[in-house]
Amino acid sequence: MLEISDLDVHYDGVHALRGLSLTLGADEIVTLLGNNGAGKTTTLSAISGLVRPSGGKVVFEDKDITGLAAHKITSQGLVHCPEGRRVFSTMSVHDNLLLGGYLVRDQAEVRKRIDRVYDLLPRLAERRAQQGGTLSGGEQQMLAIGRALVTGPRLLLLDEPSMGLAPLVVAQVMELIADINAAGTAVLLVEQNASAALKIAHRGYVLESGQGTLSGTADSLRSDPRVVEAYLGGA
Template structure:
């Protein structure tokens, strides 16, 4: 599905990513763990075309997307939900979803996709006429994910979807991600809440200072003493 090989990204004199190798297989949830500043967000931004790599290759289903423009990357099946939700606060829930389908030229097809999202997320259906900025934090995160789903991605990339949410909403968001994955969408998940991420992921990577330092199945990482001590509160 996604193959990253030797990815380098520099911001001026800062070497944000150093020869990163990473893969996401068909139907997988892959967690990307690491401290703030490790390079997780930069990785997603490079894949989605928001940041231009200085070296390496990014391939999605045999198509080189390394230097594609972001709209073409979306059309290729890769959609990025950035940190901080970034819903359009003065637009309604429904209008936010319509924007997510800006590449869909068939109005009837767009309507079918949005109806399917309302079935998946009935809470948004109840609030379809409500302005995005009036939703709770958890509902805004659901809307941000839903807006991305309108494009029918093969790979959904999520940056810190649980940030700032109460534990009950974290569990709800993670369950939605799991449901999306069960529907066949691969997921690359950047998440500070390593415990929540490893509960739903199939595999994971740890990045430190722009370099991959660990990889393995979610079960393996959950009991690795280095991961436990650094990201899981010191208790396996």
């Protein structure tokens, strides 16, 4: 579904990505691991059109989307849910979800997608009239993911969905991501919580200083001494 070849990104005088290559299948959750500054967020931004690559190629469903505008990439079914949730704090939960359907012309389809989000996340249904900014951190993260689902992704890019959340809520968010994947949406997951990410991912890549240094199945990465020492707390 997704193939990145020799991707380079420069900005603000920094060579943020250096010849990065990776693939993702239509039924997969693939996670990107790495320390802060490794290039994980830049990778997602380059894929989704928020950052223009200086070299290399991004191919989505056999179409070269390298350097396309972000809204054109989104309209093709590749949807980016960025770090920090970014819900519209003074708008209701329901209106936040409606904005996810901004590019969808068929309003009946938008309503169907919102109903599916409410079925998947009944807590949002209970709070549909509540302002987004008054939700808990976990609820805001679920709203951000729900809004992305209304856009209709075939591939969902998720950036740090567990950031700042309590362990119990992290488990709920990871279960949600696994459910989304099981329902037919591929996921590229950037996650600082490597242990949680590797529990639901099929494969993973480790980034260091903008380069891919290690890749493999989730099981192989979980047992790799280098990953254990660097990202799993030596456990």
